[in-house]
Amino acid sequence: MVNRIPLTSEEEAVWRPLMRVVTVLPRALDDQFAHDNGVSLTDYTVLVSLSEAAEGRLRLTDLAESTALSLSRISRVVEAMVRRGLVRKVKCPRDRRAAHATLTELGRAKLAAAYPGHLDRVRSFLFDHLSPEEVRAAGPILARLAAALEPPECSACPDD
Amino acid sequence: MVNRIPLTSEEEAVWRPLMRVVTVLPRALDDQFAHDNGVSLTDYTVLVSLSEAAEGRLRLTDLAESTALSLSRISRVVEAMVRRGLVRKVKCPRDRRAAHATLTELGRAKLAAAYPGHLDRVRSFLFDHLSPEEVRAAGPILARLAAALEPPECSACPDD
């Protein structure tokens, strides 16, 4: 079942820098946020998710899903953001267990303020080093990889 | 100085799944390690770095560099691994400030035991979803990105 043939050197040449990117990139982005604005990368991700949500609100569970963070983490992060006035939590009238998170004006403002610097970093970390063709080619590949990592609840996968 | 033009949709299609991969992949690998063997992804990375080091040893600072982890983290991680008998710490005779970390037999054994399962996951997360051409194409690109993230001490970069 386990394939013991080691990675080819070409595979190594993909895996190693990928791991490097995966460990360094989040920290690099986080540092930038902490430095420029008073929000962490996690906070920023939450702000973005909420700003893009239909009706501008999300249940915590959906927020967790859309940010790829655990529910307990989202629960605490949102709690902290509520304290700082970035988001609001409203009890869902439909399901009294659920809570919706929405952006406050301050949250929206923080997001807008953080955006340009973030964009700048994204370019300098990533797109400044990729040709347009590479960008075009990378999209579908990354989408496939991201999908492969979601498995826990695969929507329409054959039972394996 | 800051380029405020938002990402193109093609860039979005790269950035979003990349962030997803970057947040989910480390956790997925870590879970596997925690489950299969008694080592974390961080531990495993340390074991690999040491096993590949010239003379089989590295100063903590170099270990931090080669694993892309902070020195203080490495210091604590190594301390914990010493307690568990996976590595040994030897005072460097040349520089009495420095300490070399080396693998113990147990550490080497743990690494060997963890390797096949790890390999398996690497394939199922990554290489099972890439064609050989994609692998070949991705290597140099990722190398470039990883290099772009290292900036703190750029070896031969023009002063900017």
Place this chain on the structure above:
DNA sequence: GGTCCTTGGTTGAGTGTTCAACTAGCACTG
């Protein structure tokens, strides 16, 4: 409308991680 199972969310306690302050040893200068 009671019983049982599931889902949404919170929380206590433990672990991991970071930052800044610190010790100790090296290296250069005079």
Place this chain on the structure above:
DNA sequence: CAGTGCTAGTTGAACACTCAACCAAGGACC
């Protein structure tokens, strides 16, 4: 060889994150 400054590593204290236990509400079934 005192003085200054740098580098290797450690550590306390704060913070982030996770896991598992938990409560409260919905839903299904009888």
